[in-house]
Amino acid sequence: MGRILPFFILIAAVGLFFGYVQPTYKEEIAAQRAKIRSYDSALAAAATFREKREALIEQQNAIPQSDRTRIEGFLPDGVDNVQLIVDLNALASRSGMRLSDFNIAEAEESQGVEPGRIALDAVQAVDSLEISVTAVGTYGSFRTFLAGVEHSLRPMDLVDLQISDSETGVYNYAMTFRIYWLR
Numbered sequence: 001m002g003r004i005l006p007f008f009i010l011i012a013a014v015g016l017f018f019g020y021v022q023p024t025y026k027e028e029i030a031a032q033r034a035k036i037r038s039y040d041s042a043l044a045a046a047a048t049f050r051e052k053r054e055a056l057i058e059q060q061n062a063i064p065q066s067d068r069t070r071i072e073g074f075l076p077d078g079v080d081n082v083q084l085i086v087d088l089n090a091l092a093s094r095s096g097m098r099l100s101d102f103n104i105a106e107a108e109e110s111q112g113v114e115p116g117r118i119a120l121d122a123v124q125a126v127d128s129l130e131i132s133v134t135a136v137g138t139y140g141s142f143r144t145f146l147a148g149v150e151h152s153l154r155p156m157d158l159v160d161l162q163i164s165d166s167e168t169g170v171y172n173y174a175m176t177f178r179i180y181w182l183r
Helices: 004-062 065-074 081-095 139-151
Strands: 098-106 117-119 125-138 156-164 170-182
Touching: 081 098, 081 125, 081 139, 125 139, 139 156, 139 170
Parallel strands: none
Antiparallel strands: 098 125, 117 125, 125 170, 156 170
């Protein structure tokens, strides 16, 4: 019995190892290690993101305030309809034109893109709205007005134009502009 007992203990230890310890180690502990590795990679990605964010904030803070104001004016994060109409009217007055009949509406769906949006890429989009306006003026003043719109800081597209014929040299223009801002 003294010689057989160590043999049975050895067989029990081997059985315990293969029956309990090894499956636990391979399944549960291996799963926990894989989870730890995924958390470590997520922490590394978060640290990289934090570094990139801080670098971008430093770059943004390096931009002079006057340039940031111009950038925000070029493509703001919202639209002020009243100010937009005032700006268009002031531009028309400087050009020798008179604007009337303002109508503001969301841009229609185009090219399979959701209404009011233009897909810049898969991640970012801008919103837009359309302003319809009628104007009265000479052809020269109309050209001056369009040149002012073209050179304005605010991005606008002339999407529709109708001109009524006139023998006096003063024409009626029906225009629709599309205005953009960041979503």
